[in-house]
Amino acid sequence: MTEPRYDVIAIGNAIVDVMSPAEDSLIDELDMVRGAMTLVDADRATSLYEAMGPAREISGGSAANTLAGLSALGAQCAFIGQVANDQLGEVFAHDIRAGAIDYDTPVRIGDPPTGRCLIFVTADGQRTMNTFLGASQFLPASALDLDAVRDSKILYLEGYLWDPAEPRAAMRQAIETAKGAGRKVAFTLSDAFVIDRHGDDFQALIDAQLIDILFANHVELAALTGETDFEAGLAALAPKVPVLVVTCGERGAVALAGEERVSVSAEPVERVVDTTGAGDLFASGFLFGHVRGKDLQTCLTMGAIAAAEVISHYGARPEADLKALIGKRF
Amino acid sequence: MTEPRYDVIAIGNAIVDVMSPAEDSLIDELDMVRGAMTLVDADRATSLYEAMGPAREISGGSAANTLAGLSALGAQCAFIGQVANDQLGEVFAHDIRAGAIDYDTPVRIGDPPTGRCLIFVTADGQRTMNTFLGASQFLPASALDLDAVRDSKILYLEGYLWDPAEPRAAMRQAIETAKGAGRKVAFTLSDAFVIDRHGDDFQALIDAQLIDILFANHVELAALTGETDFEAGLAALAPKVPVLVVTCGERGAVALAGEERVSVSAEPVERVVDTTGAGDLFASGFLFGHVRGKDLQTCLTMGAIAAAEVISHYGARPEADLKALIGKRF
Numbered sequence: 001m002t003e004p005r006y007d008v009i010a011i012g013n014a015i016v017d018v019m020s021p022a023e024d025s026l027i028d029e030l031d032m033v034r035g036a037m038t039l040v041d042a043d044r045a046t047s048l049y050e051a052m053g054p055a056r057e058i059s060g061g062s063a064a065n066t067l068a069g070l071s072a073l074g075a076q077c078a079f080i081g082q083v084a085n086d087q088l089g090e091v092f093a094h095d096i097r098a099g100a101i102d103y104d105t106p107v108r109i110g111d112p113p114t115g116r117c118l119i120f121v122t123a124d125g126q127r128t129m130n131t132f133l134g135a136s137q138f139l140p141a142s143a144l145d146l147d148a149v150r151d152s153k154i155l156y157l158e159g160y161l162w163d164p165a166e167p168r169a170a171m172r173q174a175i176e177t178a179k180g181a182g183r184k185v186a187f188t189l190s191d192a193f194v195i196d197r198h199g200d201d202f203q204a205l206i207d208a209q210l211i212d213i214l215f216a217n218h219v220e221l222a223a224l225t226g227e228t229d230f231e232a233g234l235a236a237l238a239p240k241v242p243v244l245v246v247t248c249g250e251r252g253a254v255a256l257a258g259e260e261r262v263s264v265s266a267e268p269v270e271r272v273v274d275t276t277g278a279g280d281l282f283a284s285g286f287l288f289g290h291v292r293g294k295d296l297q298t299c300l301t302m303g304a305i306a307a308a309e310v311i312s313h314y315g316a317r318p319e320a321d322l323k324a325l326i327g328k329r330f
Numbered sequence: 331m332t333e334p335r336y337d338v339i340a341i342g343n344a345i346v347d348v349m350s351p352a353e354d355s356l357i358d359e360l361d362m363v364r365g366a367m368t369l370v371d372a373d374r375a376t377s378l379y380e381a382m383g384p385a386r387e388i389s390g391g392s393a394a395n396t397l398a399g400l401s402a403l404g405a406q407c408a409f410i411g412q413v414a415n416d417q418l419g420e421v422f423a424h425d426i427r428a429g430a431i432d433y434d435t436p437v438r439i440g441d442p443p444t445g446r447c448l449i450f451v452t453a454d455g456q457r458t459m460n461t462f463l464g465a466s467q468f469l470p471a472s473a474l475d476l477d478a479v480r481d482s483k484i485l486y487l488e489g490y491l492w493d494p495a496e497p498r499a500a501m502r503q504a505i506e507t508a509k510g511a512g513r514k515v516a517f518t519l520s521d522a523f524v525i526d527r528h529g530d531d532f533q534a535l536i537d538a539q540l541i542d543i544l545f546a547n548h549v550e551l552a553a554l555t556g557e558t559d560f561e562a563g564l565a566a567l568a569p570k571v572p573v574l575v576v577t578c579g580e581r582g583a584v585a586l587a588g589e590e591r592v593s594v595s596a597e598p599v600e601r602v603v604d605t606t607g608a609g610d611l612f613a614s615g616f617l618f619g620h621v622r623g624k625d626l627q628t629c630l631t632m633g634a635i636a637a638a639e640v641i642s643h644y645g646a647r648p649e650a651d652l653k654a655l656i657g658k659r660f
Contacts (some may be wrong), residue, residue, distance in 0.1 A: 020428075021649075044508040054398070054425040055648060057387035068384070089445070095384040098350075113417070317384060319351075 004183075006102075007075040007291040009152035009169055011144075012063025013136040013161055014081030015115035016088045017276065019056040019127075024119035027128055032120065037129040037191045040118075041163070045132035048118050057088075058315035060117055061136075063158035065277045065316040068099045069284025069306050075291060077121075078102040078148050080174075081161075084135040088114035095317070098103060105143050108135040118171070125272035125311060137164035141173045149174050150181035153291055156283075159190030162198050173211050175207050178317035186213035190281060195223040206240050210301070212289065213243040220250055243290075245300070247282050248275040255286070255300045262297040264327075267308035277316025282307040284318075285326070290323050294330075302326055334513075336403040336432075337621040339482035341474075341501055342393025343466040343491055344411030344426075344435070345445035348419045348607065349504075349644055350385040352450035357458055362450065367459040370448075371494070375462035378448050387418075388645035389425035390447055391466075392520060393488035394609045395646040398429045399614025399636050402652040405621060408432040408478050410504075414465040418444035425647070437471050438465040455602035455641060466495035473505045479504050480511035481637075483621055484543070486613070489520030492528050506541050514544035518613060525553040536570050543573040543620065544576075544615050544638045551576050575630070577612050577637075579605075585616070585630045592627040597638035606648025612637040614648075615656070624660075632656055 027034050030051055040048065059068075065079040077277075082141055083089030085107045092114060096103045098149040115134030119127050139161070149155055161167045178185050187205070189195055195202065204226060205211050214237070218230055227233040236245045238256040247253040252265040285306030289299030309320050359365050360381055370378065389398075397407040409426055413419030415437045422444060426433045445464030449457050471490070481484055486509035491497045508515050517535070519525055525532065532554060535541050548560055557563040558579075568574045568586040575649070577583040584593040613638030619629030639650050 045584045049424060052424075052428060054389065055421075056427045056645065057421060059384065091385075091387060094379060094382075098382060315386060 004146065004151050004153050005076065006078050006152035008070055008154045008156050008287055009078040009080065009148055010067050010156040010158070010175055011080045011116060011161065011167070012158035013061040014064065014092050014131060015061045015117050015131065015134070015136055016092055017058050017060035017117045017119050017274070017316060018049065018052070018055045019058060019119040019121060019274070020053045022053065022122055024122050026051070027122065028122060032128050032130065034128050035126050035281050036065040037131060037193070037318040039158070040130045040132050042112065042132060045116070045118060045130065046326045050122065052118060056314065056315060057091065059092050060316050062160055062188065062280050063156055064096055065280035066156065066283045066287070067101050068096070068317045068320060069281045070157045071099050071101050072318050073288040073289055073326065074323055078152065080144060081103050082108050082135045083145060084112065085113040085144050088111050088116060089135070091327065104145060105139070108138060119276055121274045121276070121314070127274060129276070130263055133164065136161070137167065139167040139170055141170040144170055144174055145321040147178045149177045150183070152178070152183060154184045154287065154288065155188050157188070159194045160190055162194060162201065165209055172264050175205070179210060184212040185210055186215070186287065187211045188215040188279070189220040190225060192219050192270055195220055199224055211229065211241055214241045214247065215245050215279070217279060217302040218246060218248045245286055245303070253282065253300055253303060255296050257296055262300055262302040264297070266302045267304045267307050269312050272311050274314045275311050277310040278307045280316055281310040281318065298330060301329065305329065334481050334483050335406065336408050336478065336482035338397065338400055338484045338486050338507055339408040339478055340397050340486040340488070341410045341412065341491065341497070341504055342453055342488035343461070343463065344394065344413045344422050345391045345447050345461065345464070345466055346422055347388050347390035347447045347449050347646060348379065348382070349388060349451060349606070350383045352383065352452055354383070354452050357450060357452065362458050362460065364458050365456050366397070367461060367523070370460045370464060372442065375446070375460065376536045377450060378460050382448060386644065387421065388647060389422050390646050392502045392518065392610050393486055394426055395610035396486060396613045396617070397431050397653060398426070398647045399611045400618055401429050401431050402648050403618040403656060404653055405618055410435050410474060412438050412465045412469040412473060413444040414440050414442065416443050418446060419465070433471070434475060436483065436597050438468060445616055449606055451604045451606070451644070457604060457606040459606070463494065466491070467497065467653055468594040469497040469500055472502040474500055474504055476507045479507045480513070483514060484514045484516050484617065485630065486516045487518070487615065489518055489524045492531065493542060495519055495565070499559065509540060514542040515540055515543070516545070516617065517541045518545040518609070519550040519554060522549050522553040525550055529550060532621040533645045539582050541571055543575065544571045545575050545609070547609060548576060548578045575633070577609055583612065583630055583633060585626050587626055590626055592630055594630040595632045599638050599642050602641050604644045607639050607640040608637045611648065613642040628660060631659070635659065
């Protein structure tokens with residue numbers, strides 16, 4: 001068997017982040033849930049945008065951000081996600097390709113426009129996200145490049161995209177294809193709201209041994225297991241997945257694989273500017289270590305280093321030379 | 331006579347900056363003139379964008395940036411400039427209005443799209459700009475709100491927009507209107523290439539005493555006067571304009587008004603990240619002092635403070651609290 005063409009292929013939302021600093025009071029005035037990701041329709045997106053201060057646009061999407069980090073580290077990556085035939089779609093496609101990531105998903109013609117995520121960043125660096133999924137939510141199974149899925153060491157899936165029906169069906173087909181080719185499947189739970197709606201699906205995927213690497217934060221761990229105690233949650237979930245990675249914000253992260261358990265503190269950061277993408281980039285660092293055959297502790301530390309870079313500036317895509325940052329340590 | 335509604339009304343390019351870090355070698359490979367602003371057509375814009383790394387989009391436009399700074403300082407402002415009926419146009423309009431600047435120029439329907447400026451930022455913070463003017467270059471005189479021009483203390487014009495014929499005609503009409511209403515006209519020369527093409531026009535405006543406040547950098551001063559010696563350039567131009575402000579990058583700036591001459595050093599900056607907008611924000615600070623009746627030295631210092639803020643981060647719009655930065659000193 002020849003070496004697969006890609007280290008990681010991911011399926012995720014193809015969206016552009018619209019980011020602006022915000023006063024804490026604005027979060028309340030607009031009835032947003034501080035720190036959460038909320039799906040919004042076109043009307044709500046319009047009214048939130050009107051209330052938002054001057055913004056900047058930076059490509060986003062959880063799995064796409066993870067690939068941006070992986071590619072910056074030197075991994076070979078491909079992305080599957082759907083934009084519309086418009087300027088924000090061009091921006092997304094440019095940025096992902098400029099990051100040396102293969103991206104060939106056909107553009108969707110007509111309404112809705114390319115998805116966007118309106119992100120209000122408060123002075124403490126916390127981000128409150130409002131996502132209008134746009135064309136992303138209609139990603140059809142026919143848009144999948146199944147040969148590329150077979151030709152990737154890891155298929156990485158974003159829980160956010162499990163919510164709409166078409167991408168969910170596409171992801172099910174991709175999982176089947178990857179497992180049929182003897183590849184690994186990595187999955188991020190993304191947000192507690194996704195688990196509220198689709199926790200049964202995720203449990204079923206886990207029970208069917210279709211997920212090899214599972215990423216969650218401590219809130220999502222509790223939501224999925226129903227265990228409010230962190231250790232109880234780990235004990236409930238870890239035996240069911242070959243590798244479980246749980247991030248705990250500024251308290252670091254823990255990984256469990258079989259009998260092995262390792263943990264890492266958060267990397268020191270001079271100033272937390274914007275936490276958008278912290279989990280996404282943690283996954284970049286971890287998966288990079290994993291595909292390079294590093295031990296679990298090293299994978300976890302690489303995750304922490306990549307996450308620390310992305311929270312030190314605006315935007316969920318890496319800006320500093322991640323390869324150099326990690327090269328200093330390993 | 332009642333107090334005018336606006337402190338400053340400006341006519342300028344309505345464009346979005348597309349900014350990316352770049353290696354020095356890329357500037358050469360793409361045959362760009364380092365540090366310059368070059369007008370490009372749609373094809374060249376496309377090929378440069380393809381060669382550009384992952385980017386971020388931040389609203390720009392020289393005069394619009396100046397207003398963003400003025401408004402952040404507390405001045406009442408209005409903007410005139412033309413976008414197309416597309417997503418980048420929505421981004422521009424949102425950002426300028428979210429900055430509390432009145433903006434009512436009708437959107438232009440059809441091609442070309444909203445203008446953009448592809449900005450390659452090298453490690454030293456120098457920016458190399460490639461502007462596709464798009465809808466901006468077709469700003470018609472009919473789009474002017476002449477009542478608003480009459481109702482503004484200062485009409486501020488961007489030399490960049492003197493190049494295309496329609497906006498040039500619109501600006502001539504605006505100057506006539508402003509002067510007829512007894513208002514001041516401020517003008518920035520923008521770039522040496524504009525002077526190469528339209529220096530005679532600018533000389534004629536100056537000779538006709540239509541320009542009350544003239545902004546230039548040292549290169550533009552030399553281009554306009556034909557004097558390569560800085561002092562000779564000042565001596566040639568200063569007697570012809572009531573207020574002349576010349577910026578000299580990291581060497582500071584000088585202002586001359588009648589018999590008075592003052593100068594200022596550049597404000598210290600921890601790290602020059604991106605010089606885009608330095609001149610624009612210098613004009614913000616200077617004009618803010620001017621409309622608030624400050625002495626020449628104070629105006630110049632306010633300009634230096636605003637310029638220092640904008641070069642310490644990516645993008646040509648202010649991010650820190652300019653009012654607080656200036657309030658600390660005055």
